[in-house]
Amino acid sequence: MASKLQPIRGTHDLLPEACRAHARVEQACLRVAARYGYGEIRTPILEVTPVFSRSLGDATDVVQKEMYTFDDRGGESVTMRPENTASVARAVLSNGLLDQVPLKLHYAGPMFRYERPQKGRYRQFHQIGVELFGVPEPAGDIEIIAMGADVLGELGLLDNVRLEINTLGDTESREAYRVALVAFLQARRDQLSDESEERLERNPMRVLDSKSEADKAVVADAPSIFDHLTDEARAFFDAVLAGLDALGIAYEVNPRIVRGLDYYCHTAFEFITTELGAQGTVIGGGRYDGLMQQMGGPALPGVGWAGGIERLSMMAGAGEEAARPIALVPVGETAEQRALVLARELRGQGFAIDLGYRGNLKRRMQRANKAQASHALILGDDELERGVVILRDLDSGEQTELSIDRVSEGLPRRA
Ligand code: ATP
Ligand code: MG
Numbered sequence: 001m002a003s004k005l006q007p008i009r010g011t012h013d014l015l016p017e018a019c020r021a022h023a024r025v026e027q028a029c030l031r032v033a034a035r036y037g038y039g040e041i042r043t044p045i046l047e048v049t050p051v052f053s054r055s056l057g058d059a060t061d062v063v064q065k066e067m068y069t070f071d072d073r074g075g076e077s078v079t080m081r082p083e084n085t086a087s088v089a090r091a092v093l094s095n096g097l098l099d100q101v102p103l104k105l106h107y108a109g110p111m112f113r114y115e116r117p118q119k120g121r122y123r124q125f126h127q128i129g130v131e132l133f134g135v136p137e138p139a140g141d142i143e144i145i146a147m148g149a150d151v152l153g154e155l156g157l158l159d160n161v162r163l164e165i166n167t168l169g170d171t172e173s174r175e176a177y178r179v180a181l182v183a184f185l186q187a188r189r190d191q192l193s194d195e196s197e198e199r200l201e202r203n204p205m206r207v208l209d210s211k212s213e214a215d216k217a218v219v220a221d222a223p224s225i226f227d228h229l230t231d232e233a234r235a236f237f238d239a240v241l242a243g244l245d246a247l248g249i250a251y252e253v254n255p256r257i258v259r260g261l262d263y264y265c266h267t268a269f270e271f272i273t274t275e276l277g278a279q280g281t282v283i284g285g286g287r288y289d290g291l292m293q294q295m296g297g298p299a300l301p302g303v304g305w306a307g308g309i310e311r312l313s314m315m316a317g318a319g320e321e322a323a324r325p326i327a328l329v330p331v332g333e334t335a336e337q338r339a340l341v342l343a344r345e346l347r348g349q350g351f352a353i354d355l356g357y358r359g360n361l362k363r364r365m366q367r368a369n370k371a372q373a374s375h376a377l378i379l380g381d382d383e384l385e386r387g388v389v390i391l392r393d394l395d396s397g398e399q400t401e402l403s404i405d406r407v408s409e410g411l412p413r414r415a
Contacts, residue, residue, distance in 0.1 A: 010115070010123025020322075021313035022126060026108045028154035029128040029307070032147055033106040038130055041105045043087040045112075049077040055086035055263055055295050060203060066113040080112040085263075085288065085304060086295070088131050093297045101134025101300065108309070120279025120311050128312075129285075131304035133292075138236055140303045141267045141287060142243030148271055148283045148305050149249050155316040157273075161282060163250065165241070165269040166257040168205070168286070169225055169233040174265065177228040178204060188218050205258045211278065224255050233266065240267055259284060263291040267303065276311055283307035325352040326411060327368030327394075331361050332381040339379050342407065349408050368394060374412060377402075 007013055014022060033040070049069055056063050068080040081087050084107055097103055108128045115121055130147055132140050145163070152158050168174055182204050189197060193212040200207060208219055229237070244251055251269075259268045268286035276282075285305025292300040326346070330339035343355045354371040356364050361378075368376045378390040388401045391410060402410040 008123065010117035012122065012124070017318050018313070021316065021318040022309050024316060024319045025151075025155065025307075025309045025312045026128060028151050029106060029108060029130075032150045032154060033130060035150075036104065036143065036147055038104040038106045038132075038147075041088055041091060041107050042109065043081075043084065043091050043107070045081055045110065046078050047081055047087055047090065049079045051086050051090045051295070052079050052082060055089065055291055056083070057203070057263070061206070062113065066115055068112045068114060082113045083111055083306060084109070084127060084129055085131060085291070085302075085306070089133075089291050089295055089297070089302070092133060092300075093292070093295065098298065098300065102140075103131075103133040105133075106130045118279070120276050120308070120314065122310065126309035127306045128309060129304060129306035131302060133300055133302045135303065136289070136301040138239035138243060138267075140301070141240045142247070144285065144303050144305060145240075145244060145267075145269060146247055146249060148269075148285065148307070149247075151307065152271060152283070155312060157282075157312070157315055160275055160315060161271045161273045162252060163244075163269060163271055164254040164257050165244075165251045165267065166253065166255055167225065167229065167233060167237040167240075168258065168265050168268055169229050170236075170265060171290075173225065173229045173233045177223070177225045180223045180228060181205070181208075184222050185218070191218050208256050208258050219256065226255065236266055259286050263288040263294060265289050269305070271307075273311075273315060275315055279311060281308075282311045282315070321372070323352050323413065324372050324374040325354040327354045327356075327364070327371060327373035327376045328379065329356075329361065329364045329368065329376050330379045334381055335379040335384055338384060338404075342377075342379070342404075346408060346411070351408070351411060377407065377411075379404075 052067060053063055062082050067082050069077060072078050088105055088107065092098065092103060106129065110124055110126050112124055114123060117123060130144060132144055149158065152161055169177065185192065185200050185204060185207060191214060193210065193215050196207045196210050196212065196215045207215060208222065210216065257268050257270055264286045266287040270281045271283040272280045273282055274280060283305050287303040289301040291302055292298060328339045328343050330336045339355060343353045346353050354368065354373055356367045365376065373394055376392045376394055378392060383389055384404065387404050389404050389407060390399055391402050392399045
């Protein structure tokens with residue numbers, strides 16, 4: 001016997017309720033994006049591998065361990081996108097959008113990372129995100145962070161998350177800090193986790209946001225980027241914070257927020273919740289002024305964030321059900337034909353109509369209850385002869401008669 005076919009580990013079927021929860025997050029982002037004048041972009045899920053290997057940095061966890069990369073039938077190395085900022089940057093270059101700055105874009109869709117599946121961490125997951133290209137000023141960072149707060153506000157989650165923010169400084173600040181940090185970590189090498197020993201070589205800043213307890217203990221006394229910021233980088237960060245203050249957006253400065261990808265500079269931030277256990281970051285983002293050049297384009301500053309739809313929807317839930325349907329209940333053969341036509345008419349007028357495929361009055365009323373119908377429209381042969389149908393309120397049991405030609409006028413709200 002053939003074995004049962006299952007989805008690939010770390011991937012999931014989204015059934016209707018989960019889809020409603022996802023759509024709710026996507027629509028919150030869509031509304032906020034529209035208010036800020038951001039247009040949607042949809043890029044291919046498959047890209048040639050250098051789109052990611054060049055941009056994210058060869059030494060990052062994502063590129064080293066997490067990418068779904070394979071040779072296609074033509075022998076070209078392709079990758080299923082692990083994140084979307086690099087794809088969007090590629091699209092900006094491919095479509096010659098550089099002269100349209102400031103470019104304001106948002107997206108939603110699936111991403112793929114070969115991670116160890118656990119609650120809030122999957123191999124196919126979904127993100128919403130926003131990207132702003134061509135704005136080197138702190139005003140860009142402030143707008144992007146405000147949009148994150150607004151999406152969380154739309155979902156009723158603002159009180160459940162905190163905003164943590166940091167600066168990675170400009171290139172000069174980061175280089176100076178890197179030297180100090182590596183010296184500090186080298187001296188404590190034997191206390192670090194194996195993973196962080198490796199990071200020390202490739203990507204020392206990443207040790208700062210390690211989840212290992214041993215690493216956390218070491219990092220507690222590590223030098224701070226704030227001792228190495230240039231005056232310009234300091235002023236930039238202060239301006240971002242002043243903007244957040246002016247908007248009443250609460251934050252905590254956390255020098256451990258570094259973000260995983262190589263292309264970040266200046267602002268790095270995360271919206272974090274304590275409600276989802278270890279996978280608490282619901283939105284992460286920052287400034288990536290170096291990205292475009294890394295991808296072979298001109299220097300073009302950028303800032304943005306990505307939010308995990310699974311994590312956000314786990315917190316926000318599916319929200320209100322769609323409008324309860326009205327069940328059409330024909331009794332008898334003539335009524336059956338009449339119901340078929342009436343159902344389509346009413347659906348055409350915007351009502352949600354549940355129409356069974358078979359069964360007597362009792363069976364059909366059971367079905368109406370199962371479909372959580374608010375009302376039943378009962379079409380009996382007797383009534384049809386008199387030109388009426390019976391409308392029964394399924395919550396109160398109250399019944400009225402409606403003229404069959406003017407049913408819609410007597411019905412409750414449309415779907
Ligand atoms: P983490 O530290 O949790 O691994 P990350 O830094 O890798 O996060 P980003 O690349 O910044 O995450 O992605 C932005 C958001 O996308 C995350 O904050 C999270 O909400 C979500 N996310 C990232 N990876 C996954 C995953 N494997 N499964 C579900 N959601 C994810
Ligand atoms: Mg990750």
